[in-house]
């Protein structure tokens with residue numbers, strides 16, 4: 001990975017965003033023989049595949065697990081399973097995530113829920129290992145430069161590329177293009193502006209003295225203010241201590257989005273308290289606000305190749321699949337679309 005000030009060089013494809021969509025797209029383009037670089041605003045890779053160290057433990061505070069519907073993604077997950085990178089966590093949760101099977105309280109609906117050994121970020125690190133990724137590189141502007149692209153980072157660095165692949169949440173990609181006055185066609189703009197996301201407030205709590213979340217360590221209860229609770233120790237990614245992940249449901253996340261973090265701790269504790277013993281102690285916490293957590297309105301195709309501009313594709317979970325799997329398949333589709341134009 002690259003973090004320091006590198007010299008400006010033109011690449012074939014600049015991928016914006018080192019989440020799953022961007023990393024898989026970059027790998028595919030690089031394997032096809034193109035010179036690819038990835039720029040990422042965060043300190044590390046993964047985007048919404050996010051794991052946080054808390055005391056001696058860790059917890060996933062973005063995506064919690066993933067499912068597989070398509071053979072193309074199954075092949076990728078099979079590889080991760082073989083490497084020991086992914087594991088099957090469960091086939092359902094207590095408290096109703098698979099409510100159509102009351103006989104087992106929803107704990108087994110037959111569909112594997114996978115997680116990543118050591119936490120979700122580990123799979124992003126694995127994918128990034130053979131790529132050139134400029135972390136801590138927040139883009140502020142994208143502009144057309146001849147028959148290619150120039151992008152500008154917050155610290156003044158510029159990157160030039162023949163083609164661009166954008167994976168940030170779509171409103172953020174649009175803001176970058178607007179800052180550089182990129183003339184999207186009216187129909188591309190309308191398609192992109194239709195995409196909407198729900199926010200999610202997420203908390204991690206280091207609990208000493210006992211957490212009683214039912215096996216396999218999570219409850220999913222969409223109608224409750226705190227709609228997801230998971231014990232990362234039972235999940236197997238925090239062997240030393242119990243780190244509990246709590247997510248507020250979309251309605252509460254919107255309502256409480258701007259509330260101070262101290263108040264959010266109170267909100268989360270309301271959901272967590274029934275699973276704690278009288279002697280449990282909260283030893284630390286981490287609160288995160290995801291403004292663009294889950295796409296509510298998605299684009300009907302896996303990618304969008306912009307019309308009338310140098311090669312530019314959009315990818316991510318807002319493109320025909322609002323989940324980890326959707327992000328993966330969208331990244332691969334966007335890479336394919338660019339391969340036809342390079």
Ligand SMILES: Cc1cc2nc3c(=O)[nH]c(=O)nc-3n(C[C@H](O)[C@H](O)[C@H](O)COP(=O)(O)OP(=O)(O)OC[C@H]3O[C@@H](n4cnc5c(N)ncnc54)[C@H](O)[C@@H]3O)c2cc1C
Pocket residue numbers: 016017018019020021022039040041042045046047048049061062063064065066067137138139140167168169172176200202247290292293294315316317318322323324325327
């Ligand atoms: C709280 C939460 C819980 C979830 N739970 C699940 C779940 O259990 N199962 C499931 O399947 N899915 C879940 N998801 C959704 C899943 O995490 C996403 O679908 C998937 O990770 C999206 O990947 P992506 O590559 O499309 O986007 P992202 O991971 O968001 O990647 C986009 C990247 O672009 C970067 N970026 C943005 N702007 C700029 C800029 N200006 N310059 C440079 N870089 C920039 C971002 O930092 C980010 O790394 C959850 C999401 C959240 C937030």
